[in-house]
Each structure stands twice: as structure tokens, then as C-alpha cells.
Amino acid sequence: MARVMQTLVAYGEAFDAERMVPVTSQYGHTVISFGLGIMKPIYELYDKILSEEAISRQPFSADPRPVDKKNVPANFLQNIVFDFMYSQQGRYEEQLKRFGILSEDAYTCTCYLPQVGNTPKRGEVLSWAESSAVVYANSVLGARCNRNSGMIELFGSIAGCIPEFGLLTDEGRKADWVVELRTAKLPDAQLFGSAVGMKVLEQVPYVKGLDRFLGTELNDAACAYLKDFGAATASNGSVGLYHIENLTPEAVDFGESLIREGAPVYVVDDAEIERVKNSYPCIWKDLEAKPKLCFMGCPHMTLSQLIEWTQRVDAALEEAGQKKVVIPTVFTAAPAVLRAFEETEYANRLKRCGVVTSSICPLMYMNNPLCKSMPVITSSNKLRTYSSARFYPEAEILRMITGLKG
Amino acid sequence: MKKIFQGHVVTPGTCRAEALVSHGGFNTLASYQTPMLLGDKQVKCSDQNNRDLYQKSMLGKALCLPETIGSTTGGMALYTVCATGKQPACMLFSKHIDSLAAAGAILAAYWTDAKMPVIDRLGEDFLEYVKDGMTVEVKENGVVEVE
Numbered sequence: 001m002a003r004v005m006q007t008l009v010a011y012g013e014a015f016d017a018e019r020m021v022p023v024t025s026q027y028g029h030t031v032i033s034f035g036l037g038i039m040k041p042i043y044e045l046y047d048k049i050l051s052e053e054a055i056s057r058q059p060f061s062a063d064p065r066p067v068d069k070k071n072v073p074a075n076f077l078q079n080i081v082f083d084f085m086y087s088q089q090g091r092y093e094e095q096l097k098r099f100g101i102l103s104e105d106a107y108t109c110t111c112y113l114p115q116v117g118n119t120p121k122r123g124e125v126l127s128w129a130e131s132s133a134v135v136y137a138n139s140v141l142g143a144r145c146n147r148n149s150g151m152i153e154l155f156g157s158i159a160g161c162i163p164e165f166g167l168l169t170d171e172g173r174k175a176d177w178v179v180e181l182r183t184a185k186l187p188d189a190q191l192f193g194s195a196v197g198m199k200v201l202e203q204v205p206y207v208k209g210l211d212r213f214l215g216t217e218l219n220d221a222a223c224a225y226l227k228d229f230g231a232a233t234a235s236n237g238s239v240g241l242y243h244i245e246n247l248t249p250e251a252v253d254f255g256e257s258l259i260r261e262g263a264p265v266y267v268v269d270d271a272e273i274e275r276v277k278n279s280y281p282c283i284w285k286d287l288e289a290k291p292k293l294c295f296m297g298c299p300h301m302t303l304s305q306l307i308e309w310t311q312r313v314d315a316a317l318e319e320a321g322q323k324k325v326v327i328p329t330v331f332t333a334a335p336a337v338l339r340a341f342e343e344t345e346y347a348n349r350l351k352r353c354g355v356v357t358s359s360i361c362p363l364m365y366m367n368n369p370l371c372k373s374m375p376v377i378t379s380s381n382k383l384r385t386y387s388s389a390r391f392y393p394e395a396e397i398l399r400m401i402t403g404l405k406g
Numbered sequence: 407m408k409k410i411f412q413g414h415v416v417t418p419g420t421c422r423a424e425a426l427v428s429h430g431g432f433n434t435l436a437s438y439q440t441p442m443l444l445g446d447k448q449v450k451c452s453d454q455n456n457r458d459l460y461q462k463s464m465l466g467k468a469l470c471l472p473e474t475i476g477s478t479t480g481g482m483a484l485y486t487v488c489a490t491g492k493q494p495a496c497m498l499f500s501k502h503i504d505s506l507a508a509a510g511a512i513l514a515a516y517w518t519d520a521k522m523p524v525i526d527r528l529g530e531d532f533l534e535y536v537k538d539g540m541t542v543e544v545k546e547n548g549v550v551e552v553e
Binding site: 129130 | 416431433435436439442443444445454455473474475476477478479480481482484485486489490502503504505506508509510512513515516517518526
């Protein structure tokens with residue numbers, strides 16, 4: 001326990017933190033959900049900590065599990081490789097139980113969704129890791145969390161305190177950049193987020209012009225957009241907090257007073273979105289290969305996204321004269337969100353369309369070298385960044401999976 | 407010609423190594439993911455977005471970078487790299503170190519036997535001056551000599 005605290009103090013010293021502050025959220029969240037054989041040093045360290053009976057002071061959720069053999073297509077050899085790669089999964093899940101994971105179903109990157117229940121309140125101090133969850137909690141919910149690394153977040157939950165610096169302070173939450181959105185229509189969230197992330201890197205952007213399209217209310221559609229936008233800013237750069245003028249809580253309360261003096265301006269118009277999209281490398285061996293799999297839901301989809309995409313796929317299939325998707329397609333969402341979806345009329349419609357649902361982490365699926373060599377497409381900029389999956393904006397994905405021309 | 411830069415010590419130590427320079431943000435997970443998964447002994451960078459480093463060996467090099475970017479598994483990836491002896495000789499940041507790299511470096515310093523000095527705040531001049539293949543010497547007090 002003493003070494004856990006020493007580690008946290010040293011972490012704070014790297015940022016000139018002056019004090020430790022209590023973690024005030026009800027629940028934690030850890031980014032490490034996988035028992036990778038090559039990550040044995042982590043599980044060995046966790047064994048050491050558990051042997052000293054240092055467990056988490058708060059229950060926590062974790063990122064999605066890496067494998068779902070029941071639902072996600074994988075061949076015999078791929079499954080053998082999964083068994084080999086994730087050889088520590090059972091051991092690690094046992095460790096998480098001992099540390100204090102919320103439940104068997106608490107595996108999702110969107111722990112903050114209402115169906116999951118790990119939704120921090122504004123101003124609460126978190127010891128979380130998972131870049132897309134941290135940026136959402138900071139920006140949309142107004143909680144306070146640094147972009148902690150995996151392991152250090154659990155250390156914070158164990159110690160019950162973390163060093164105060166960066167996004168935990170008022171000063172650290174001020175905007176370093178102004179982003180002016182001047183597109184003719186709402187840009188694809190994943191492309192806009194990617195553009196912003198690559199420009200501002202770890203700094204805080206204040207986005208103007210997005211409320212023209214999203215409105216000024218944090219409704220389901222706006223939150224889903226911001227979830228995907230934020231994930232792209234965090235993975236294509238390392239954004240931990242963004243402010244959206246007239247929409248996110250601190251921007252609503254404090255407006256332009258959040259912007260630092262002399263903050264540079266980044267203008268995003270249709271040409272800039274196109275430039276960013278065309279800048280992505282593709283590492284497929286055969287650029288003309290027919291996609292064998294499509295992943296949607298990195299980060300995991302919301303309930304409203306599942307419903308909306310069911311309607312879109314259903315309508316596009318009808319227009320294309322198809323009964324089922326022409327590319328095997330997996331929609332991923334949290335276990336609790338999928339349970340809520342199953343209770344709607346849309347679940348059967350989606351099944352009829354041939355789309356599979358799962359709570360897997362697509363990124364961890366793609367880590368399998370035999371999956372990596374497959375031509376996989378995605379609408380996720382995060383998945384594109386960390387795997388060989390090829391990115392397409394949502395409208396193109398819809399056409400591709402339904403066989404719709406034009 | 408030898409040039410001297412003064413930085414701030416994040417994790418102490420000394421080393422002498424060949425420079426490997428990333429001018430853009432270094433995505434720790436994307437860079438180490440494939441070499442870790444495939445057991446690549448050369449530890450070649452697998453981040454397709456990093457045009458400076460992609461497919462270059464990072465093992466034992468003086469990794470010169472502005473900052474790290476990307477997923478919050480970055481620090482844990484760096485910890486694992488250190489715990490398995492596949493770390494660079496040192497990490498030299500022109501900017502203030504970011505929270506992911508700091509966590510990884512500090513976890514490695516406190517919980518493994520790996521020696522990987524980490525120096526930050528070396529300034530933009532440092533990253534403009536240092537080039538791949540130059541020799542870099544890191545002193546205990548955060549001084550970095552490049553020639």
C-alpha cells in the first residue's frame with residue numbers, strides 16, 4: 001500500500017501537484033479489461049498488491065471484454081489464437097473481482113450511459129482511465145478527471161486519493177484553442193473529432209458553431225454525437241476535455257471566459273474535413289479487397305444509436321433490394337444497453353437485417369494477427385488508429401453494408 | 407558539434423544512445439502494440455500514423471519526442487515494455503511530459519528493475535536540433551548532450 005501511495009505522489013510530482021485530493025465519485029473505471037499473455041507483468045504486479053490486501057475503495061467498471069466467441073464471427077484458427085493471446089483472461093477477471101469490480105456485466109467503455117449506471121456528477125473527482133470515457137466525463141458530464149493511464153487509475157481507487165493537477169483544476173480546464181466549425185452541414189462526428197484531435201493534441205479546444213446543428217440541449221442525439229466526437233479527439237490526439245459553445249455544462253455557464261488569452265483559432269470547413277479524411281493511411285495489402293467484416297460501436301453504441309441504425313439499415317436494405325447486410329456486421333454496445341435494446345421492437349428488426357450485436361471490444365478483436373490481416377471496415381476513428389481496420393464515414397458504411405448504390 | 411540542453415528529470419538515470427526522433431506526438435499503444443503482440447525482438451514501431459518512426463526499431467534508442475498521445479492504455483503499455491526489457495534507452499520530451507507517459511515511466515521506475523531515464527521540458531530547440539542517428543548522452547541532473 002505504501003508503494004501504491006509513493007507511486008501516486010511521484011506521478012503528482014511530475015506535474016508539480018501541490019496536494020493529493022480525495023476521489024469523490026461513487027465508482028471508478030479501469031481501462032484494463034483484458035488478460036493478454038504478453039501483459040503478464042501487470043497481473044504479477046496486481047497479485048503483489050492483492051497479496052497485501054490492498055483493494056479498491058470504490059467499486060468500478062472496466063472496458064469491454066476482448067472476445068465473444070458466441071456472437072462475433074471468427075474461424076477455428078482465429079479462435080485458437082484468441083485463446084493463446086488472452087491466456088490470462090480468467091486470472092485477470094478473478095483479480096478484478098477481488099479488487100471490487102461492480103458486476104459480471106460491468107465491462108464496457110461507455111460506463112457513463114444511464115443503463116450502465118456509472119454516471120458521475122458534475123464536479124466529482126474521478127480516478128478513471130479509458131480515453132473516450134474520460135473525455136466524455138470531463139466534457140459532457142462536467143466531472144473532473146485527468147487522462148490517467150491504465151494501472152495508475154486503479155492505484156487511485158485503491159488509495160482513495162489522487163494528485164491534483166491538470167484537468168482537476170479550474171486553470172487546467174481553460175481552453176487553449178478556439179475551433180470554428182464552418183461546414184455546410186453537421187460533419188461526421190468521427191471525422192470532426194479526428195481533425196480537432198490532430199490539431200490540438202493534448203490541449204483543450206473550445207468549439208464554436210456545433211450548436212448550429214446539435215442545438216443547445218444535451219439530448220440523446222447530442223450526447224451520442226459528442227461520445228463519438230470525443231473518442232476521436234482522444235485517440236487521434238490526446239484531448240481530455242473539450243467545451244462546446246452553448247451546449248456542454250462549463251461552456252454554458254462560463255462561455256468565452258473559458259478561453260485563454262491569445263488562443264489560436266482552427267477553422268474547420270468542408271474542405272478541411274475532406275483533407276483530414278483523405279490523409280488516413282490504409283495498411284491493407286490489397287486496397288481493393290472486399291471487406292469481410294464491419295464493426296460499428298467503438299466506443300460502444302448508445303441505445304438511441306442502436307435504434308437509429310436499425311432504422312437506417314432496414315430502410316437502406318429495402319431500397320437496395322436486399323434482405324440482409326452484404327458484409328457481416330457487428331454492432332457493439334454495453335451489456336446493459338443491449339438488454340434494454342432487446343426489450344424494444346428494433347432488436348428483432350436488426351436480427352432480420354443480419355446484423356450481430358455484441359459487447360466485445362472491437363479493438364481487442366482486431367489485435368488478433370489473423371483478424372488484423374482481414375479487410376475490416378469501421379466507422380470508428382479510434383479503431384482505425386489502433387488497428388488495420390479501414391475507416392469510412394457513417395454514410396459510406398451504410399451504403400457498403402447494405403449494398404446500396406450511389 | 408556538441409549541443410547541450412537542460413531538461414527536468416522525471417525518472418533519474420544516465421545513458422548514452424543513438425537518437426530516434428518523432429516530430430509528431432508518439433502514440434505509445436499504437437507504436438508498441440504489434441511488436442509486443444508478435445514478440446518482435448527489434449521492437450519496430452507499428453504506428454502507421456507516425457511517418458518518422460513507422461517500422462523503425464525503437465529498442466535501446468534515445469527516443470526523442472514532443473509528447474505521447476493516444477489511448478489511456480499508453481502508460482500501461484510503457485510499463486509492460488519496461489518490465490519485459492524492451493524499453494528505449496531513454497525518453498526525451500521537448501514539452502512537459504503528458505500524464506500517460508509519466509504514469510508508465512513512474513510505474514516502471516517504482517515496480518520494475520528497468521533503467522530508463524526520462525527527461526522532459528527540453529524545449530523546441532532540442533527537437534529541431536536532434537536527428538536520427540546522432541549520439542545522445544543523458545546526465546543525472548537532466549542535462550542532455552547531443553552530437
